Amino acid sequence: MLRKLLPHPLLTLTLIIVWQMLVNKLTPGNLLLGLILGLVIPFVTAAYWPNRPRLRNPLAIIEYTAIVIWDIIVANVEVAYIILFKSNANTHPAWVTIPLDLRTPEAITVLAGTITLTPGTVSSDVSACGKALLVHCLDAPDPDAVRDQIKDRYERRLKEIFE
Amino acid sequence: MFVEILISAGLVISGIFGIVGSFGLIKLPHPMMRLHAPTKATTLGVGGALIASMLYFGLIERDLSFHELMITVFLFLTAPITGHFIAKTHIHRNENKDSLPETGTARPWATFDHPQQEQEQPEQQS
Secondary structure, three states, X not given: OHHHHOOOHHHHHHHHHHHHHHHOOOOHHHHHHHHHHHHXXXXXXXXXXXXXXXXXXXXXXXHHHHHHHHHHHHHHHHHHHHHHHOOHHHOOXXXXXXXXXXXXXXXXXXHHHHHHHOOOEXXXXXXXXXXXXXXXXXXXXXXXXXXXXXXXXXXXXXXXHHO | OHHHHHHHHHHHHHHHHHHHHHHHHHHOOOHHHHHHHXXXXXXXXXXXXXXXXXXXXXXXXXXXXXXXXXXHHHHHHHXXXXXXXHHHHHHHHHOOOOOOOOOOOOOOEHHHOOHHHHHHOOOOOO
């Protein structure tokens, strides 16, 4: 019964918090409206989310976020350097296949998003069985190194969080 | 004074990365490579401006606002999806099975996977 009314408790909590931040003013009325939205939206969209993603280690999310933000800054500078100072003949774009150990769709989505957000790599496609990811690199003289870095830096940590 | 320097630094950084991203769009030769350039404008470019705005309203106007945080979150949620759409369009139009690397699995990349094939060899999804 409770499961039917509250299919995704974490989504409900997120929606309430996001609504408070959007209106930018904490009043009982806003809190009530946020609560109504937080109850109605997960209920209406429950059919699209048949499973609850399980978080095994929620605290690791903080570490993961910090690492990703740091990598975004570093990679931004690297790509700016490539654009400004490297000749086109000297940059080596490459497609890289990344075999996935992750199996939950949510974890793969987060990994693909992370790869795209860190500039210099864009995740472009997934294999039909969901076991490999196609990534395009702006400048990768050594594609194997890119693959190993993504697997070790992001995928290993996501595996700790989700699986 | 110190806060003002921080705010100016944020604005200058965002401006620099914005212009480098736009310049990359002109300079890089290949559509997939050009896709990399504007990702800078959305991360550090917009991020710098948002941090500057947050510092200004939080510390100088004394009116802390969460809107900048929300803009960052929504940008980070949507930027990979637009990037993925563009990449997928490019694969449909300009690439074929042989120009991309192997998947290393039994099935091809999702873009080239035909629904009929799926019926022939059903694979259970976890």
